[in-house]
Amino acid sequence: MDLDFVGSSFSLYLYIAWRSRVKSTKEFYVAGRGVPAAANGMATAADWMSAASFIGMAGLISTMGYAGGVYLMGWTGGYVLLALLLAPYLRKSGRFTVPEFVGDRYESNTARVVAVVCAIFVSFTYVAGQMRGVGVVFSRFLEVDINVGIIIGMAIVFIYATLGGMKGITYTQVAQYWVLITAFLVPAIAISIKLTGTPIPQIGLGSTINEDIAGQPGVYLLEKLNQIQADFGFSSYTDAFTGSWDKWNVFFVTLALMAGTAGLPHVIVRFYTVKNIGAARWSAFWALLFISLLYLTAPATGAFARYYMLETLNGAQEENLPDWFVNWERTGLVTWLDDGDGVVRYSNDEYNEIYNKGTSGEAFVTIRELHALWLGSKGARGEDGRVALQKYAKTIGPDRDIIVLATPEMAELANWIIAFVAAGGLAAALSTASGLLLVISSSVSHDLYARIIAPGASDAKKLVVGRTTIGLAVVVAGVMGINPPGFVGEVVAFAFGLAASSFFPILILGIFSKRVGTVPAICGMLAGIGFTSYYIIGVQFLGMERWDFGLFESGINPQGIGSIGMMVNFIVTLGLSRFFPAPGKSAIALIDAIREPEEAGPAVDIESAMDH
16 A cells, blocks of 8 residues: 555654744743734634544544434534624634633632543543544554554644644644545545546535446436335435434534533634734634535445445455455454355344454453354453443444445556545544644643642743653653544544533633622532533443433434533532622623724723733
8 A cells, every 4th residue: 555645744744843842931832922814713723623534533423323423513513602692702712722811700719620630531431532533544544453543643643743832833723635635535526436427526416427337327326325224124325313323312423512612622722822802713713614625525425336346345244354344354443243154134133243353341452352242153352242232342334433445446447546545534634633642731731730739930930841741742642542432533522521511611601691600600510511421421331321311212313411500500500600609800800801992992902901
């Protein structure tokens, strides 16, 4: 495989980091507040379109069908909330970080520390998904173990995040945006032409399949997909609200993703890097435009992938397995457990033979043990047959995180396109990982060290603490990437739920309410993130039953619990505000300043805001 694209992209990122290396905290935290709006829009798009967008979202749409659109709606709608309700006001406040705004608005170092803890918790959950995405790409395209791939990614992120800080990360993300968006669009266009004859994937999704492929004229792609899904026992690809994705789950997951997007610290901080409030608004416009190029293409990519996967895999003979399957089987992210007839069967029933091997049970099971279980013999722990197989194998079908990366191989596109997709996947994961690590670093060095532990510390000492924090955070992120709590898209969705339940309510009330004071804000944040994390950890790791709240047929999805946590936060905060004092004069002055129309008076002076 030609990996020139991957190597060249790494060299470019490291070169930009070296040229952008910083010597002051202002450059390290907010890129000196001199980033042009269009460039910041590209950097924001790259920062936000993580491995979950590039690798995870289309993979989820591919396997979930219509229900996968929940991620598309939630993540896109949330960005509109952020641009309209939060970004301009937070930029006008002149703060470096979200915890700094929370601490100053609610006049409390305790509130600042709680916000720091929430930011770190959210960021580490999010970054685990990015590091897993890096490992998935490297495991296939460098033919190394997934854990080795994660370690390589850790080293690259550490170098350019510590050298350039926010300034280096910003211009690296501009380059990464063009790599990831081109890598996503090129194969989508190529497959659309090959499969339907149209170069526009969105139109190809609703078009007929080329006659030489379908075997007859007038066969629509989605109709063919529905037919194939039915033949193999899966629900219809275009059916809404199937299985556990009932209407209420779709609503609550979408709401959690929207509010979580608007509350993500690493996305909010991007609006601190521009010159003024007008540039912040234009940044939001450019970012949404750049993001839409990928998000409007993802449904077509997911459908193309599903078609090729089912068509090339099901019924294949042992001696003639598809090349893409053979290549990806080496990674351990998909495997075939033959029942003895030498023919692949991939269907949604007890005779399915395609699994993502791994461990979701209480102990590690080797592929040899899985095969023994498949054939009905005793495993290492004495369990019998397919009941034990269902317990220990991760899921039916290939790992969802390989779908986008494997699609060019499924469609038998040129090797350079396949390598280009690898470079795009790495760009998406690394761009977001670097932004998240900087949030963790700035939360510790600026909000804890510089504001509480050592208020008189020099710039040089703050930079040392910030860079050291990035190093430690990279190690923790790598460990979480090696042992993630789910697929890339799922892990990231958990982070969005945590952000929705902790930051979104407190930022909205901090800007638009003059009644909410210190104690209600702290209690609201703790209640929201505590409730949400308890449910996610309980359901994902401790075997807790899902709660139905009298609404959900099969319980609320852990990815949607952030919506309930957000409501808990609002209720606790507003309820306690009746019994505790309103904010003091400095907090009221801050609210008035950031809400004052721009033409009616000057923005808050940035330097004085930093010094107060």
